[in-house]
Structures are given as C-alpha cells and as structure tokens.
Amino acid sequence: MADDDDYVCNDDVLISTEDLLSSALKLVPTAVEKAKLVKGFQAKWKMIISKLEQIPSRLSDLSCHPCFSKNTLCKEQLQTVSITLKEVIQLAETSIAEKFEGKLQMQSDLDALIGKLDLNLKDCSLLIKTGMLVDVTVPVSIPISISPSPHGNIRELLARLQIGHLESKQKALETLIEIMRDDEKMVFSVLGRSNVAALVQLLTATSPRMREMTVSVLCSLAESGSCENWLISEGILPPLIRLLESGSSFGKEKAVISLQRLSMSPETARSIVGHGGIRPLTEICRFGDSVVQSSAACTLKNISTLPDARQTLADESVVKLMIELLNIGSLLGTKEYAAECLQNLTSTNDSLRKAVISAGGVKSLLDYIDSPFPQEPAIGAVKNLVSLMSIEVLTSMGLIQRLVHVLKSGSPGAQQSAAATVCKICGSIEIKRLMGEAGCIPFLIKMLEGKTYTGREMAAQAISILIVVPQNCREVKKDDKSVPNLVQSLDPSLQNTAKKYAIVCLTAISTSKRCKKGMISYGAIGYLKKLSEMEVVGAKKLLDRLERGKIRSFFSRK
Template identity: 65%
Template sequence: MVEDGDEVAVDARSTEDWLLHAQELVPVVLDKAREAKGFAGRWKMIIAKLEQIPSRLSDLSSHPCFSKNALCKEQLQAVSRTLGEAIELAELCMKEKYEGKLRMQSDLDALTGKLDLNLRDCGLLIKTGVLGEATLPLAVSSSVAESDVATHIRELLARLQIGHLEAKHQALDSVVEAMKEDEKNVLAALGRSNIAALVQLLTATSPRIREKTVTVICSLAESGSCENWLVSEGVLPPLIRLVESGSAVGKEKATISLQRLSMSAETARAIVGHGGVPPLVELCQIGDSVSQAAAACTLKNISAVPEVRQTLSEEGIVRTMINLLNCGILLGSKEHAAECLQNLTASNENLRRNVISEGGVRSLLTYLDGPLPQESAVGALRNLVGSVPETSLVSLGLVPRLVHVLKSGSLGAQQAAVAAICRVCSTTDMKKMVGEAGCIPLLVKMLEAKSNSAREVAAQAIASLMVVSQNRREVKKDDKSVPNLVQLLDPSPQNTAKKYAVSCLGSLSSSKKCKKLMISYGAIGYLKKLTEMDIPGAKKLHERLERGKLRTFFSKK
C-alpha cells in the first residue's frame, strides 16, 4: 500500500489504479480479520462492514464519469487507507503483539468509525449526483475557465458532505471564499443535501468551524432562497445554541439568521418552541449594536404571531423592549422595539396593562419627539390610549406629540395618530383640547390623502371633534373643508369615509355659506344616491340642501 506521505506515488496513480488496489485489498483484509484473535465482537462488526465494500466500489466504478472524478479518486484513496489500517490491526491481533487491551479496543473502535464513514461517503457520492459534476481538485488555480466555475462550486458543496471533519473544514474554508467572490453562483448551486451538511457542521466541536458555518448559513438565510430547507433540516436549535453561547461573531450571524427566518409565522412559532426567546431577550440587554438590533427584530417578528405573545410576556419582553426604546444603541433597535410593543398591545388587554405599568406610554411619547416620528410607536400609543386615564395622557403630553406626528410623520404615522385621537376624544374637554392644539387644519388637509383609509379616519376624527362648537367654527374657517368633505360623498364602495363626511357636512349645514358651497360642489347629486343607499343622515342633509337651493332660486326671482 502507498504511504500517506508518498504524495508523488499517490498522484501518479489513476482512479482505475486506486479501484484495483482497493479491490485487491478487500479479500486480504477479510482473511486476516477472520483469523484475528480476541475482541471477537468488534472483529465481527468490522467484518460485516468490510463485506459491504465490494458492492460500494462496484457502484462507484459503474458511473460513466468515474475515471475523471476527483472526489471519486479521493474516496478510493480513503478506502484504501482504511483497509491498510485494518490489515495492520488484524496482523497485530493474530500475533497478539499489541500495546495493551484498552489501546487495541480503542483502535478497533476507530477503525469501525472509519469504515462507517467510507461506506457512508461512497453512498453519498452516488446519491447526491456529484459524480457527474465534480472534476476539479480542491485547490483550484486562478486559471480555471469561467465555464468550470459552477462545476467547481458544486464540488466544494459536495465536499461538505464527505470525508472526516478536517476535510470538511477545508471545504468550508473554500466555500466561504467562493461566497465572497461569487455568492450568486454558490446560491444557485445549492441543493438540499448541501444544506443538511452545513446544518450538521453547526454542531461541530470546533468553535472555528461553527463560526465559519454560521457565516455561510447567515448568507443563505439573507438570500431568501432556501429558508424552508434550512428549517426542515433542523437549523433552528443549533442557531439558538449559538445565540446562547457562541463567539461574538457566532452570536451575531446566528441572530441575523434567526431574524430572517422568523419572518415566517410558522418558523417564529418554532423558534419559541425550541426555547429561542430567553437568549434573544438577553442579547437585547447585553449584546453589541448589531446583535442587539437583530435580536430586537427577531422578537418583533415573533411578536406578530398572536398565540405566542403571552409566552413572550412571561420571558420579560415588555420591560426589555421599553428599555431598548429608552437606551437602544442603534435607531433600528428602537424602531424594532416600538413595533414589537405595537404587536404585543394589538389585542391583549393584559399586555396593554403590562406595558402601561412598566412606563411604556412615557417611553413611546419620548421616542416620538424625534424629527421623523415612527408609525410603529404611534400605533402602539393608539393601542394603549384607551386603557390610560385621560388626566394621565394630558399630563404626559400626548396631544402635542400627536400634533407633531400630524405635521412631520409619514402618512402611516399620521393615520395612526388620527386613530389615537378618535380613541382618546371621549369627553368634551378632550375634544376641545385637541381642537385648541391645532389639529383641525391638519385633519382637513388629510382628507385629500390618496389612501382611502387615511381619508376615512380623518373624516371620523373631524366628525367627532365637531361636537364642540368652537371646533365647528374652526372647520368652517378652513376654505378646503367643504370641498374636501363633498368629495368624500362619492357613493362608490371603495369610499368608506362617506358616512363621516355626511355627519360633518350635516354639522356645517346650518351655515348659509357652507350650504352654498356644498351645492356648488355637487353635494345634492351625491346625497341623492347616498339616500338610496340608506347612509345615515344623507336624506336629512339632502332635503336641507334642496330647500336651500329653492330659497336661492326664489330669492333671485
């Protein structure tokens, strides 16, 4: 047999030579194994595995690409080395010349493991289909033709599945480098078996291998092309363990992977089921900026699933998110915290009370003081204001913050702010305060929004505020109020603001000037159709405008 160190001789042999060499060794090692003395149980197991080798070699050699396949040649070399070791151990047992019984038991167990690996790897070469693809050595020079790149990548991925751990480590290094240079082609070449091999490497004993593996898996998760494969191959438990106890890089990459995977509600539930919430909560408290933001985003994604919100609460997520809102390192962390609180308070009164008792309202209001108030924070406040006493909301400065959002926020943030106004204006005093804060011109302007839902909530808020006489006067003073409200009388099903528009115009119809404007902008035609649709208040307003129209007609006579 050729020694491992004799690289020249090894390289000189063809794949066919290595096949013949291995086939010649099998009967020799079987004869010697059957004559070995002692360790009968272990040798019986070894013989059973040796007897499987000829059929595996036959499967390999029958493949059309057998002779030119680099992986095939390397596998035959590995089998030959194992058979050589078996001969040496059998001869020692035959002569009973070995260094201690325990040492020989250990050597025989190691031999059994190598035979298992050889048999498994031979099977994988056949099953995975790489025999027809892999033709290049592991260390590929820069002169490899462009057309061979995809083939090389498929071979690298195949090498993650075969051989001993150090060989896989070497292949992993090559995959990491390949992804830096040509991530697109690596992703295109990935198969499910490659994903399974990577997931297995996440549990390797070597921290360096785990770190490199999770770096690759993070890229795969972020690509969005194989989330289902990753999850079905069991990636979640080892990722969660890395978040718990990995290196700084391992924690970061594992958390970013979970962030991407948790966008699926089913996977979010699975993360909770695998115990992923406590380490993510801890990372929000003590992690570096990137890991903290990724952990907050993952928890935000999980909080979008209603049935796990109580579990999140029990793990201390409310206080953690409020602390992030106050002290988060990155703005992104604060945004995720606000959105998480919005999700948690969407439908659960117990969670609302929990957020309120932990000082969440004050933190959310403070967060809104920035130049670009975020929709998520306003949405969380919208969910909470109905559970907070009016006096507390006033003392905390809710109304000025809502005005700030109406002036500076995105349309979504403005819409959430108006919804909060609708919920909080349950008393005359509060309606008066909102009107005095300057909300009405901003709400009238919002009636022109392209979004139907934004127009609807603005009309609803105006209708509520107009119960107070001074607010009605403010609406009358705005030149755009009547034209905008008349436009919202459109009877089409898409327009959901029409009932509020009728209410607002009804409150303005005592003014002759407003009635004339309504008529001039075509309100009567709209109201006739709305009367037929039984929209509340439409018939009464229609009749009032018709009477006004007649009076105008006769006064001209």
C-alpha cells in the same frame, strides 16, 4: 478524505481511477482474512468484518457511474478506502502478534477504525445516491478564475462538504467562502437540498472555526431568501439557538441575523419559540452589541405577531426589555422594533396592556414619538393603551401635543393611528376643545386627501367627533380645504367608509352660506342623491338643505 493538506494524494495523481479501484478491491479479502484471525475484542472485530464485506459492492456501484473514471471525488474516495483497508490489516497484524500498548489503547484504535469504515461506506453511498458526481475534473487547488467550468468547481466543493473528514470539509468550506466573496449568487444558483443539509450538519461540528464559517455561509443563504424551506426542514433552528447561547461573538451575530430573517415566517417564528429561542434572544438584547441587539429585537418582534406566543414572551420579561430598548437602544431600528413588539403585545390582551402601563411603557412610547418623523408602531401601541388610563394622566403626560405632532409629521400609518387615538380619548367636551386648541384640525382635514380608505375614514371620524364643539366647527369652516375634501369623501363606493362621517361634518358646517355654496359647486348634490338612494344616514337631510339653498339662490338672482 485521504490527506489533510491536499485533496488528491500527490503520489497517486498519475494513477488511473481503474487502477485505484483494482488495488482497493485486492486489499479487501486480505483485510477480512487478517481480521478473522484476531482472537481478542471479538465483538469489535466482527463489526469490522461486517463493514469490510460491504465495501466491494459499494465500490462496484461507484465504478458503474458514467463519470467514475473522470471524477476527482471518485479517485479520492478510492484512495481513502485503500488507506483505511491498510490500517485494518496493520491493526489486525498488531493484534494477532499481541504487540499493542494496552487494552484501552487498542479499544480506542478499534473504535476509530470502525468510525473510518462507517465514513467510507457512507461517503460511497452519498457519491452514488445524491447525484453529486458531476463531470468535474479540476482539482480544488486550481483557482476558480481559471477553471473551465466554474459551476462544476462549485458543485465539487459543495460535494466535499458532505464526504470525508472534518479537515477536508473545512478546506472546501474556506474555498467556497472565497468564491462567495466574488459571486455569491453563482454559488446559490447551484445549491441543492443535500448541500443545505450538509451545511446545517456542520453547524454542530466540534471545531469552533468550522461552526463560524458554516454559520457565515448559512446566514448569507438565509438573507437571500432562496432556500428558507430547506433550511427549516433540515433542522437549522436548534443549532442556531445553541450558537446564541454559547457561540463566539461572530457566531452569535450571524446566528441572530439568520433567525431575524427566518422568523419573518409565522411558522418559523413559532418553531423558534418551541425550540426555546426566546430566552437566548432576550439575553442577546440585554448584553449584545448594537447590531446583534437590533437583530434580536427584530426577531422577538416577529415572534410577537403570534397571539399564542405573547404570554410566553411576557413570562420571559420581554415587556420590560422592550421598554428598556425604547429608552436606551443605540440604534433607531432597535427602538422601532421595540415599539412594534409592544404594539403587538398590547393589541388584544388587557393583562399585557396593564403590564406595559405599570412598567412605565406609555411615557417611553410618548418620548419616542417626539422623533422628527414618528412611525406607526409607537403611536399604535399608545392607541392600544389609552382606554385603560385616565384622561387626566394622559393629558398630563403630553399625549395631546404628541398626537398633533404625529398628525403633522408622522408616516401615513402613524397619522391613521393618531386619528384613531383622537377618536378614543375625546369622550368629553373639554378634551375635544383641548384637541382643537392644540391645532389638530387642519392636519385631519389634510388627511382626507390620503390614499387609503381607512386613513380617510379615521380622519373623517375624528373631525366628526371634534366638530360638535363650536370653536372646532369654526376652525373647520375656515379651512379652505375642508369643503372639497369632505365632499370628495362622499364618494358612494362601498370601499369608501368615510362617507357617513363626511355627512356629519358637512351637515355641521352647512349653516355657513359660503360652505354650502362650496358644497354645491364641488358636486355634493350628485353624491348625496346616490347616498340617499342607498339610505345612508343623514344624506337625505343634507341633500334637502342644499337643494333648498340652491332654489333660494336661483330666485334671488331673478
């Protein structure tokens, strides 16, 4: 605004706002009169005159605001307008006397003057229309710690981001960042949409320093999740993507962290694709440091949840990139994002599944599964791929041992995917035998105690497939938890989808007197009666077998 070093000109600190208004209004007719006397550059001077004639009404509107006489922003705006009017008068006199240094220089001076007038008019309108005039009288130079109204001080700083020259905006932004270091939540609590819009506009400032400070504030705002809709609607995505392409290291880091958070929304993720964000994100993954690489991988993972974006990702070589990150990613989180991206890409599309297989993705996924606490994405991706590979190749790569490892040590989601994979690959008696010998059955039985219906269903289904092998059936009979867990899986509620597989398993082990006795003692007959009424396959047959055994046991005691 008026001065680059101070928000309020020192010479005018003691002058009242009303006196500044009167001074500015007196300068307008003089400036118009002088401008009309200029003979050269008529088109530009007509533009200047047109803008000068708008000033009185803008200043009049400004003076009608209740906070006009007390607000430092009003005072500074009047000072700035007066300085511009004096420049108009001076340049007009120079033109009339024809004492200017060449036509090109005069044309440049006129363009600069038109720009200042435009800015003055725009700032007056902003002060009037956007509601930024609050009762704040504390200058920015006073520390926030001694301000009687911290919220008012913050609002003034936010207002300064919308009005004035770049230098004054930069100083306001620097002060705002200092305040945010102490109390970020207080700053966010007073943010309005117009403030967010002003910050987004500053992302395209010519000053690299200004862009870095702005993206730092916007990154914090995006991570807070408090203004996500405003950020998107005010157009934050294109400048963030440009920062990815050509910003400084700091700017790229803050931009990609912002995109990571914003891309959690499917609509925003789709917009990132539409604005050409995939390629710069892949470049960050390839050449960025570990932090930005992880954020870029996460953003691509978020985009991969969109079925209509998956082919676009594949066209940008994201499949090979994610496999590389699985192999050489320096952060565990980066590898997890890569695995999840591959899981999403292979969830529905056979051509993408083949692309992952041909690029060596299965081996990379299996190697990653060897971690001490395997998570769901990697084994989920493997589950998506096994149907397109021969079982001989899969067993030679150590799939069976990895499945047992996941069933033993993986997260609940990973265990569920591992059980589903067991169901997929066990098409032959030989594989069923190998799975049993590898020791998976006790872990599947334990999974029946899980909290989710789907997890229990997958475990029960896998056991029902493996139990057809006599050796595996003996393993189930030997496990002390098999009967109680399988009986609990007979729960007739509609949500329990494991019951039909539990019936198969219990029928298979009902040849054992010990197991049959255990079924009866754990209440299987009551469950089976309800299931028989529901006409669940196999329930009536198992019920009859248990009841006959119960009758024989009764008479043997007699």
